[in-house]
Amino acid sequence: MSLSILADRITTCELCPRLRSHCRDISLKRKRVFSNEEYWGRPVPGFGDPDARLLLVGLAPGAHGSNRTGRPFTGDASGDWLYGALHRYGWSNLPVSRSRDDGLVLTDCYITAAARCAPPGNRPTREELDRCRPYLEAELGLLGSVRVVLTLGRIGWEHWLRAAGWWERLGVRQRPRFAHGEETNLPDGTVLISSFHPSRQNTNTGRLTRPMWHGVFERIRTIVSSAPLQPALPSAQRESPTEALPAR
DSSP states (O other): OOHHHHHHHHHTOOOOHHHHHHHHHHHHHOOGGGTTSOOOOSOOOOEEOTTOSEEEEESOOOTTTHHHHSSTTOSSHHHHHHHHHHHHTTSBSSSOOOOTTSOOOBSSEEEEESOSSOOGGGOOOHHHHHHHHHHHHHHHHHOTTOOEEEEESHHHHHHHHHHHTHHHHHOTTTSOOOOTTOEEEOTTSOEEEEEOOOOHHHHTTTSSOHHHHHHHHHHHHHHHHHSOSSOOSOOSOOSOHHHHSOOO
């Protein structure tokens, strides 16, 4: 198993008929401004540095962002916020992410999501998230150098905790709290930081401001700069990447 083989498994997944139908429908109808583009229209795999110490976990592909471009947080407003910050603090060579072929490279950072298909209303069901989680579990097994995890939104936060095994292992009273900028040191040495998602719903209403957003990355840069390059201690996740994958 490797990240490239896992990416192939993800992009050919057909486990959630509702999501696959929705993504294909969007790809055929398209947004007027992108009417001349060919949409990706498939599940979207993770993207970044295999040796990353920083892992970002979002919710799901945007209908006309990642579902169009085939790369996480690429081609929409949320991506503008994310890659602008990653460039500002040294993880991305470019401040914007427009397509899979734009030359953007991430260093010491990897981006993934709880769900790999764009969901109707940006709301995957619990069952769809559960079916998709083995892909995140497999990624975690392959990304052995991660020391800091930034979860974007409550769903990304919860499903990373579930995929890493901490949701059950810690129990209700010991679980980290979800709040913007909340920082938790987990027993294996991983630092978990939660943030509001940089969606238009949050950025246009002022729930998430640039100073709030940049403050999270300033803190992460301090942590990662002092973190050793060797992998953290074994996490709570015990399944091998291959065992974790669902049957297609």
